[in-house]
Amino acid sequence: MIYSDKTTEQELRRGGYKLTTQRRAIIGTIAGTQEHLTPAAIYERVHRKHPSIGLVTVYRTIDILAELGLICETHAGGSCRSYLMRRPSGHHHHLICSDCGRVVDFTDCDLEKLERRLAKETNFKINGHLLEFLGQCRECSRKQKEQSRLC
């Protein structure tokens, strides 16, 4: 319950959706971690506490949360689809550890200049971008070092 559980629930209702036990559990799960979770991972965790909740409901809830812009979809890091609770800020991007999946947000991408130039050069009307950095967080690179020392 680190982030905006309550806010997310309010937004759901504002969007005209009912607030069910299942949806609450799913929101709590996504909000309760910094990792980006695949639908299957969300299901697994939710299912542990509430064995009656089905995978279908997870998919349906994800769709709604994404539609309302309450979660972010990431692409990098192997899996095609994984989700994060949207942080308070608006436009932002992710720095992802490809080992442990930890995600750090950053907001200032400073791509406006590039965007303007591209638009001018190509005659495109640009309406968005996808930016993710991939790397290794401190803990993981430390672990790796220790392991290589053992050889």
Added chain:
Amino acid sequence: MIYSDKTTEQELRRGGYKLTTQRRAIIGTIAGTQEHLTPAAIYERVHRKHPSIGLVTVYRTIDILAELGLICETHAGGSCRSYLMRRPSGHHHHLICSDCGRVVDFTDCDLEKLERRLAKETNFKINGHLLEFLGQCRECSRKQKEQSRLC
């Protein structure tokens, strides 16, 4: 046969892979368009000319081409996986028209400064990034204008 068919074929062999009719056809298909094609789209096009080539072979060839770095994988634009023949340049990114799928390359992303800053602030060892711009190309926005005029 716009781009580097021949080069691609040479690279394949250099990688220790045999140059079969099927692979030639698949490479020709990807190289013959500027669009980014999903595996299914590649199969459909290849299959039209060579009905005996199976979808499995398309997948296997894609894997090899990606492994050798001869094609690029894109994520934006709805589909989870789609491919483009790699242009002559090395590191580059894509500007994608979300209507027609046209892809324009650009090389200078100028993210080094941001990358260095992020690395310093987060203690991450950053080893790559994913950047795609999404928009509407001139033709598509023109078409849209015409259509809205009809209403």
Added chain:
DNA sequence: ATCTAAATGAAAACGTTTTTCAATTAGCAA
């Protein structure tokens, strides 16, 4: 021309996502 490892196609297996449908439930009205 012959040989062999690599590559292929078809079918089956597998994992993920969506659809269908009958049963249940949240949120509102009385």
Added chain:
DNA sequence: TTGCTAATTGAAAAACGTTTTCATTTAGAT
């Protein structure tokens, strides 16, 4: 509170997309 209704749910099946398996074929070296 109680009942009503449309929204939501779970289970099963269908629909996809991707990978594996295996017998057959073929590229490329000899």
